[in-house]
Amino acid sequence: MSVGIDEISFYTSGQYLDLKTLAQQQGIDPNKYYDGIGQEKMAMPSLDEDIVTLAANAALPIVERVGPDAIAALLFATETGIDQSKAAGVYVHRLLGLHSNSRVIELKQACYSATAAVQMACAMVARQPERPILVIASDVARYDLESPGEATQGCGAVAMLISANPRILEIAPEVGNHTEDVMDFWRPNYRSNALVDGKYSTKIYLKSLKRSWENYTELSGVTYDEIDYFCYHLPFGKMAQKAHSQLARVNRSGQTPEELERQIEPTLIYNRAIGNSYTASMYIGLCSLLENSTDDLTAKRIGFFSYGSGCVAEFFAGVVQPNYRSALHPQKHQKVLSERVELSHDEYLRLYHFANPTDGGEHPMPEETRGRFRLATISGHKREYIAR
Numbered sequence: 001m002s003v004g005i006d007e008i009s010f011y012t013s014g015q016y017l018d019l020k021t022l023a024q025q026q027g028i029d030p031n032k033y034y035d036g037i038g039q040e041k042m043a044m045p046s047l048d049e050d051i052v053t054l055a056a057n058a059a060l061p062i063v064e065r066v067g068p069d070a071i072a073a074l075l076f077a078t079e080t081g082i083d084q085s086k087a088a089g090v091y092v093h094r095l096l097g098l099h100s101n102s103r104v105i106e107l108k109q110a111c112y113s114a115t116a117a118v119q120m121a122c123a124m125v126a127r128q129p130e131r132p133i134l135v136i137a138s139d140v141a142r143y144d145l146e147s148p149g150e151a152t153q154g155c156g157a158v159a160m161l162i163s164a165n166p167r168i169l170e171i172a173p174e175v176g177n178h179t180e181d182v183m184d185f186w187r188p189n190y191r192s193n194a195l196v197d198g199k200y201s202t203k204i205y206l207k208s209l210k211r212s213w214e215n216y217t218e219l220s221g222v223t224y225d226e227i228d229y230f231c232y233h234l235p236f237g238k239m240a241q242k243a244h245s246q247l248a249r250v251n252r253s254g255q256t257p258e259e260l261e262r263q264i265e266p267t268l269i270y271n272r273a274i275g276n277s278y279t280a281s282m283y284i285g286l287c288s289l290l291e292n293s294t295d296d297l298t299a300k301r302i303g304f305f306s307y308g309s310g311c312v313a314e315f316f317a318g319v320v321q322p323n324y325r326s327a328l329h330p331q332k333h334q335k336v337l338s339e340r341v342e343l344s345h346d347e348y349l350r351l352y353h354f355a356n357p358t359d360g361g362e363h364p365m366p367e368e369t370r371g372r373f374r375l376a377t378i379s380g381h382k383r384e385y386i387a388r
């Protein structure tokens, strides 16, 4: 029996800061961002959006198709948790009307946790093939203003239905891992912005790629030239280009720069316009590949490198299924991106500086999102979400 991704849908906020605006403000050449890090825009959540609303909006098309009672469990991956105890997915469970007999759990290990959720969901479906699992990865990436990380912020959520006999991607059981206790990127409980040792983090990312690839190829017997396309974790587009060049070098592939580019370029299109969405970013990259590649990807093998700072990394692979295109949502995704509004630098700062109230009072949120779900109020320390 095959197990994997039956449907995939993403969502991001309705506004963005163009990185040329940030560069102008900083008095630097915008090409540092456009070419140097490979990013053009970064999505900013409105005041009534957070990981819950992004997640519910991402999953809505899937739940509308299969019906809320079809989902056996919701696995929610995030590193932008809104509560130390309650799983954010429980709010999503209600917003989407999932059955009370379905369970919810939140998973954390930086950007890697979405892959942990996907693998856990595959194992659950292998035990009970008639019970599909909804995996959602949702994050808001935030760094300090005027830090090197500032241009690599963003936000987004991706929802995937993991099922038996999937329509989009069969995921192979073999994985290669690398785990190491490092401080490349972290966010202590008392901070809303991540701390990062930027240059070090890129080195650890590349080291983890080499180690998890070696583990993967040894355990699976799959060789580099048997993989057609590569989806890398995407903190910024240039990271994937550096990663892919390294992997090709390690494997002495002898490919030209154009051949290397062809294997990753379609994965970068959506993220270039969204920015880092942490747990969601690699899977939004998969969506980007499936929806933007002009090639027929049927029977192509895709390699995935999932990286979560701290760090845990995983290399795995999947094979694209016949008629995968009929299960995709390209028009919906392009609409979400094309209808977004550009922010001025002042508007960006207004959103950036908003701090969640902590006084326990009644705080209605301004109605800003154009998504179906919104954070309506924070009242008595409780977050209240509604459908519009």
Ligand code: HMG
Pocket: 029, 030, 031, 032, 033, 035, 036, 037, 079, 110, 111, 112, 148, 149, 150, 151, 152, 184, 185, 196, 197, 198, 199, 201, 202, 205, 233, 234, 235, 236, 239, 276, 278, 307, 308, 309
């Ligand atoms: P920086 O230090 O300001 O950038 O920030 P830089 O000075 O190294 O420049 C970047 C590139 O732009 C360089 O190219 C420059 O040459 C080029 P490279 O040497 O890298 O090939 N450049 C230009 N290109 C064209 N025209 C110009 C120009 N000027 C310069 N005019 C840094 C870079 C990555 C450190 C920063 O963005 C950062 O700290 N980001 C956050 C950390 C991060 O994303 N790390 C990635 C690996 S860790 C990870 O992926 C996990 C994560 O997602 C979290 C999680 O797991 O939860 C972050």
